[in-house]
Amino acid sequence: MSDLTTAPPSIPVGTGLSMFDPLFLGIDEYGHPVYLPLIYRNILIGGEPGAGKSSLLNTIVGHAALCADVDLVLIDGKQVELGLWKDCADVFVGPDLDHAIDTLERLQEVMDNRYAYLLSQRRQKIHQGDDFDPILLAIDELAFFSATVGTKTEQEYFSALNRDIASRGRAVGIIDASATQRPSSDIIPTSLRFLFAWRFAGRCVDESSSDVVLGRGWAARGFSAASIDPDNRGEGLLLAHGGIPARVKGAYMSNDDIIRVADYAAWTRRTRRTTTTTTAAELGAVA
Numbered sequence: 001m002s003d004l005t006t007a008p009p010s011i012p013v014g015t016g017l018s019m020f021d022p023l024f025l026g027i028d029e030y031g032h033p034v035y036l037p038l039i040y041r042n043i044l045i046g047g048e049p050g051a052g053k054s055s056l057l058n059t060i061v062g063h064a065a066l067c068a069d070v071d072l073v074l075i076d077g078k079q080v081e082l083g084l085w086k087d088c089a090d091v092f093v094g095p096d097l098d099h100a101i102d103t104l105e106r107l108q109e110v111m112d113n114r115y116a117y118l119l120s121q122r123r124q125k126i127h128q129g130d131d132f133d134p135i136l137l138a139i140d141e142l143a144f145f146s147a148t149v150g151t152k153t154e155q156e157y158f159s160a161l162n163r164d165i166a167s168r169g170r171a172v173g174i175i176d177a178s179a180t181q182r183p184s185s186d187i188i189p190t191s192l193r194f195l196f197a198w199r200f201a202g203r204c205v206d207e208s209s210s211d212v213v214l215g216r217g218w219a220a221r222g223f224s225a226a227s228i229d230p231d232n233r234g235e236g237l238l239l240a241h242g243g244i245p246a247r248v249k250g251a252y253m254s255n256d257d258i259i260r261v262a263d264y265a266a267w268t269r270r271t272r273r274t275t276t277t278t279t280a281a282e283l284g285a286v287a
């Protein structure tokens, strides 16, 4: 029988967040909070080195890690940007193009299976609380995989897989968040950009790079990420399909913040992960 005279031991609980909730991205130029609904959508993040792309991706992955209903597939050419979330992820891919391709092939198969299931149920898309949960595919340093390592054929295959997942994954809950340092038309062709309902342009070196992220013509209309102060890292222009770009300063998590949130999230997710790399005891979460 429990002793009701003493306080119960502290038990880590989940946050109650869902990937169907909009995530807190940062503040706009009036200081108002900016919330981003990501379900059924993808986000493309571009900008010069140091613009704040990985930090923004960390904010997105951080929200997802705290959600009880999403699996994480993390691909990071630099390893250390998304690597701190490794224990929260179902798959973590470092600078390994073969592993990245294998992972996207698996995700493509999951996507096809989910569509087959939906069809068998005479349904068109997943809902909150459905039989299967959303999956966040976060890719940092997209150009590393699509234009730097491997052969041209492998790079093109990686890009084709990513494009297919971005274009067909949304209705079955696969969200593609891709970031790249090289916003040029070979890395982000128009056909790829169109698949991203959300586009975030951190500071860019010139107006044409800004247009590669946001879409042609925005710089001429006065919306250029080249005008962002280089010292104002984390600020960018956020564009939604059909909207106009808005200045947003992304929320920022320090290295210590990420470790703290990631360890907590790994604990709350320990029963849903299909792979294990860290035990609860290692996380220091149990007495």
Ligand SMILES: Nc1ncnc2c1ncn2[C@@H]1O[C@H](COP(=O)(O)OP(=O)(O)OP(=O)(O)O)[C@@H](O)[C@H]1O
Binding pocket: 047, 048, 049, 050, 051, 052, 053, 054, 055, 056, 181, 202, 233, 234, 235, 249, 250, 251, 252
């Ligand atoms: N929202 C933010 N608020 C405050 N500082 C930020 C913010 N985002 C980024 N920074 C600062 O800018 C630095 C670089 O950010 P980050 O690593 O995200 O850039 P990046 O665009 O990913 O660069 P790279 O292309 O080299 O990978 C961070 O270490 C941090 O000091």
Ligand SMILES: [Mg+2]
Binding pocket: 053, 054, 055, 081, 140
């Ligand atoms: Mg980065």
